[in-house]
Amino acid sequence: MARNDLTTGPIATTLIAFALPTLGSNILQSLNGSINAIWVGRFLGEDALAATSNANIIMFLMFGAVFGFGMAATILVGQAWGRGDVMEARRAFGSAIGLVLASSIVVAALGFAFAHPILVALATPGPALPLAESYLRVIFLGLPASMMLVLAMMGLRGTGDSMTPLWFMILAVIFDAGLNPLLILGVGSFPRMGIAGSATATLIANGIAIAGLVGYMSWRKLPIRLSGADRAFIKPDPALVRLILAKGLPIGAQMLVISVAGLAMVGLVNREGVATTAAYGITLQLWGYVQMPALAIGAAVSAMAAQNIGANRWDRVSQITRAGLICNLAMTGVLVGAVMWFDRTTLGLFLAADSPSIPIGQHIAQIASWSFILFGATMVLFGTVRANGAVWGPLIILFVAMFPVRLGIALLARPALGADALWWSFPIGSTVTLIGAMLYYIYGPWRRGRLLPAEAPPVAQPAE
Template sequence: MSRLVASKSIKNLTEGSPAKLLLLFSLPLMAGNIFQQLYTVVDTAVVGKVLGVETLAALGAVDWLNWMVLGIVQGFAQGFAILMAQRFGAEQYKRLRQVVANSIMLSLICAIVMTAVSQGAARPVLNLLNTPSEIQPVAIAYLRILFAGVPVVMAYNLGACVLRSMGDGKTPLYAMVLASLVNIGLDVLFVMGFGWGVQGAAIATIIAQFLSAVYCFLKIRQIEILHMTREDWQMERSLCGRLLILGAPMAFQNTIISVGGMIVQTVVNGFGVVFIAGFTATNKLYGLLETAATSYGYAMVTYAGQNLGANKKKRISDGIRAGILISLVTSVMITMLMLTLGRVFLGWFISADAASGKQALEIAFKYLKIMSICLPILYVLHVTRSCIQGLGNTVLPMVSGFAEFVMRTGSALLLPLLMGENGIFYAEILAWSGADLILIPSYFYVMNKIKNRNIPFH
C-alpha cells in the first residue's frame, strides 16, 4: 500500500488473515452500530415508560415509513462507497478523490429530493396503512421532525461510508459514541424535563446525528489522499452514472423491503393498539439483534471491494467463508442471550404495571423468541448480500429484496388467516429465507464470472 496513506485509522484489507481482518474491522463497527441503535432504544424506552402504551404504538406505526426514507439514503451512500473501496484497493487515489467529490454532490441532491417527498407523503401513507386515528397526530408530529433531518442523516451516512471504504471502522464508532451520549442526555431533558413529548425525542435524535456527521467529515479532512482540488469537484456524467448504477439498486432494494414492512404494519394495525405496542417493542430490539450482522456486512463490502480492486480473487472466497462462520457463531450466541434475558430487555420499553402493559409484554416476548431462534438465517443474508455488493453487483441483491417483499407480504396476508395474530410473527423469518434462496446461488454466479475474467480491475 502506498506511503500516501498516512492515517493510522485507514486499513488495507488485501493482506493478512481474512478472518482476523474481518473480525477486527467489524468490532468497532459493531460497537458503533450498538451506539447507533441506542438512538431508537432510548427514544422508545423514554416514550414507552413516560408517555405510555398509545404513544409507543404511534412510534411503531411509523417504523417502516421512517425506515424506508433512511433505507433510501443509506442505499445510495453504501452504493457510492463500493466504488470508493475498489479505487482504494487499486491504489487509484486521484480517481478516489473524484469518486468522493461526485458522491458528495449526488448525496446533496438526493437529500433535498428525499426531504421534500417524505414530508409530502407522511400523512397519506399513514392513512393508507390504516393507522388508528387515536395515534395519528403523535405519529405525524414525530415524522415531520425526523424527515426534516434527512440531509443530516445523509451527511453522516456518506461520511461514515467514505471512512469505511478505506478500512476505517473506528471513526464512525467514535462519532456514534458521541452522538449517543448526547442523544440520551437530550432525550431525558426534552421529554422528561421540558415535556416536549415525541417531538422532543425526534429533535434529540437529529441534533445527535448532526454532531456525528460533523465528526466524520472533520476526520475525512485530515486524510491526505482525500485533499480535494477544484478539478476533483467537476461532475462527470460517466462517473455519476456509474455511482447511480451502484447506489440506485441498493436504495430501491431498501424501498421494496420497507414497502413489504409497511404492508405487514397494516396487518398489525388491525390487531389493536396493545398488539402494536408489543410488536413495536420487539422490533426495537430487532435493531440490536441485527447489529453484528450489519457490521459483518459493512466489513464484507469493504473487504470484497478492496480485494477486487487489488485483483486478489482467491482472498474474496476465503473472506466470505470466514465471514459466514463468524456470523453463524455470533448469531447463536445472541439467540441464547435473548432466550434467557429477553423479558428483561423488553421491560425497557413496556411498563407491565397496567393490564395492557402485561399483555403487550407477552406479545413482544413471543415474537422475540421466534425471531431469535431463526437469527442465523438473517446473518447469512447480510454477509452474502454485502459480499456481492462489494464485488460491484447491486442488481442481484436488489432481486433478493424482491424475494423478501414477496415472502414478507405473502405470509403477512395469508398466515393470520390460518393462525390468527400469531401468524404475523413468521413474516420476517420467511422474508429472510426467501432472500437467502436468491443470494447464495447469486454469490457463486458472480464469483464464477470474476474468476473467468483474466484482466485486472480498472
C-alpha cells in the same frame, strides 16, 4: 495507506478487527433508538411508543431511497483504495456527496409535506396518529444531516477505517440520548416539546456529529477528505454519476423492498390493536440488536472484498466470505439465544410490568428471532457479490422473499393461524432469501467484470 490495507494479512483476524468497530457503531445506534424509545414509552405512554414505531418504519423507507448511492460510492472507494488510487476514491466520494445531499433534501421536503397522508395510508392507530405526525415531520427535517453522517462513515469504511466512524457515532449518541428527556419534558430552560422533542434531539445530535466529523477529517488529513481544490469533486463527475446511479438505484431499491415489506407488515400488525403494535415495535427494537453483528460483518466482508477485487486478489475473496459466514454464525447465534432467554426482562425495560404488550412481545420473539441467523448469512453473501457491483441478483431475491413469500404467508395463513401467521412469515421468508443468496453466490455471474478497470491482468479465479 498500509494502516487501512485490507488486501494483506490474515483474513479472519483482519475481518474481525474491521468488523468490531462497525459492530460497536451499529450497537450504539440501536442502543440510542432503544433509549429514546424508553424515554417515550415511560414519559408519554403506549400511544406515543406506537407512534414512533410507525414513524421509524417510514423513515427507513425514506432512508432507503437515497442510501443506495452511498453504498455504490463505498464500493467504488473500496476498489479504488485497493488499487492505491486515492484521487479516484476522492472523486467517487465527492460525487456521492453531491447526489446524496440533493436527494435527501428532496426526500425530506416531500416527507414533511406528506407525513399525514402517509401515516393514514399505513393505518396508524387513531390515538397515535397526531403523535406520529409531529414526530415524523421533525425527523424529516433532520434527514440531510443524517444522510451526510452515514455517507461519510461509509466512505471512511471503504478505505478500511472503521474506528473514526465509531468515535463520531459515540458523539451522536451522547447528544441524542442526553437531549431526549430534556426536550420531551422541558427540563430547566429547555422547551417542553413532548414527542417532537425526541425527534429534535436526533436532529441536533446528527448535525453536531457531521459537523465534527467533517472538521476532524480535514484536521487529521484523512485520505478521502475534500479540502482545497478537491471540493470541486462535490460537483458530480458525469461518468461517476452514471456508475453510481446504475449501481446505487438497485441497491436503494433493495432497501425500499425491505422497507415496503416492513410497512405492509406494520399495517397488518396495526389491525391487531395498540397492544400488539406496541409489542411489535419493542420486538423490532430487540431485533435491531440481534441483526447488528450480521450487518457489521456484511459491511466488513463487502469492504474487504471490494479492496481485494480492486487489487486483483481474487484468491482472497472466497476466503473472506467463508470467514464472514463463520463469524456471523457465532456472533448472531449468541445474541439470538440471549434475546430468546431474557425476553421478558428486556421487554420490561420499555413497558410497565403489567402491560398486556409484554406476553405478546415474548410470543413474537420466540417464533421469529432465530431467523436472524439466516439473515446474517444472507448479508455476508450479498456483501461479497455487491463488492463487485452485482446488485440486480440480490434485488430480485429480496423481492421474491419479501412479497410473494413473506407477505403471502402472512396473508394466506392468517385465517388458520391468526396473528401467528405474521410472526411465522419471518423465518420462512429468511429461509427463502438465504437459499436464493447461496445459489446466486455459487452460480451467478457476479465475478465477471469490475466497476473500475484493473491495472494488471486478472489472476485466475478459484472455484468456489
